[in-house]
Amino acid sequence: MRRGLRFLGWRPDSTSHREKLVSALGTTLALILLYGVTHLVMAEAALWVTGSMGASAVLVFAMPHGTLSQPWSVIGGHVLSAAFGVACVQWLPPGFWLAALAVGGSVVIMMYARCLHPPGSATAMIVVLGGPQITEAGFAFVVYPILLDVLVIVLFAVAFNALFDGRRYPLPLVRHQVSRAPGIAPEDFEHALKQMNAYMDIEFDDLLRLVELANNNAQSKGVAAADLVTGAYYSNGLPGRNWSVREVQQVVNRPGRAGRVRYRIVKGAGEGGNGICRVSEFVRWARYRVEPDEQRRLWHRVTGEEEAS
Structure with missing residues (x-):
């Protein structure tokens, strides 16, 4: 089941409940405002456009830091695609293929104009299929209501x-103090992205910041003997199949002799097994204290503040 979901594109979600609610609230309020403004003049045409604008609102408020959500992508994507759609209607003979051409052509235009925005292609299709009122408006429709x-x-x-803290739009308003990740230069990332030859919906500075934070976490202090807690979970922090999570079942400290830790392997390599080792050995193995989500599918590190509480 898990492999099937991953094949379909399902991924663990790291966003908080607050972030999800804020995204939904922003999308809702934006579309209410948009509906009111657009219907002041062209009520029927506005109904057609609302669908593509709704998709844009989802991107802008649910992914405000994404490259597809930035102002030039939103404005240029819709305006250029709408203009191309109008040109198709005005200058080409009608046919079943016209809407498909409008969408395909808008993709090429947006990619060359560096404003790729998927809802823009929906706007191009809406222009072609929207009916006589949009057709009669011609290029004026690009200005109102699209622009x-x-x-x-x-x-x-x-x-x-x-x-809201942590949210800024457009992306340049987010101030990242990015230092070079040890051993990896920004030019290395740029070259790697070119080698992948795929459109990545993440800003370059955000990618560097992500790697920097991950590197800082990797270099943080590990687990000490005094940190071991009965019933707590610990991870070795290794990649791939070597990753493992152990639950401490008992810590035995004996005066004058090495302490022992009894544990159970709850996830990863050796899952379901049990073991006992010296405290010093367990501490060398353990890299982080971790906690699972409700389904024990996603494990996250426990910070110093959480350990203290």
Whole structure:
């Protein structure tokens, strides 16, 4: 089951409940505002456009730091795609293939213009399939409601995301103090991304910051003998199949003799097994104290504050 879900693209989610609720709230409020502004003039056309703008709102408020969500991607993606869709309708004969051409052409235009935004292609299709009112509006439809709609979303996103810690929009408002990760230079990342030859929805500075934080965590202090707690979980922090989590079942300290730790392997290599070893051996093996989620599918480190509590 787990392999099947991973094949389908299912991944563990590290976002908090608060982050999910904030994303939903921002999306809802933005679309309410958008609906009101757009319907002031073109009610029927606005109904067609709302679908693609709804997708944009999800990206902007659920992934405010993503490259596909940045203002140029949102504005350029919708406006250029809408213009290409109008050009297809105005200058080419009608046919079943026209909507497909509008979508495919918009992808090429957005990628060359460096504003790839998937909902923009939906806007191109809406222009082709939207009916006589949109067709008659012609290129004026690109300005209103398309341009107005994206400006409403972007401006509201700037104000809304500024209300919450850890959220800033657009991305340059996020101030990362990025130092070079030991052994890895920014040029190494740039070269690796070019070798992958795939579109990555993450800003370069965010990628460096992620690696820097991971490196700092990897270099943090390990587990000491005094830190061992009965019933707590510890990980060896190794990659791949060598990774393992042990639950301490008993710590025996004997005066004048080496202490012993009785443990159970609850995850990873040797899962289901039991063992006993010296405290010094267990401490050398253990790298972090960890805790599982409710389904014991995702394990996270326990910080010093959590250990103290």
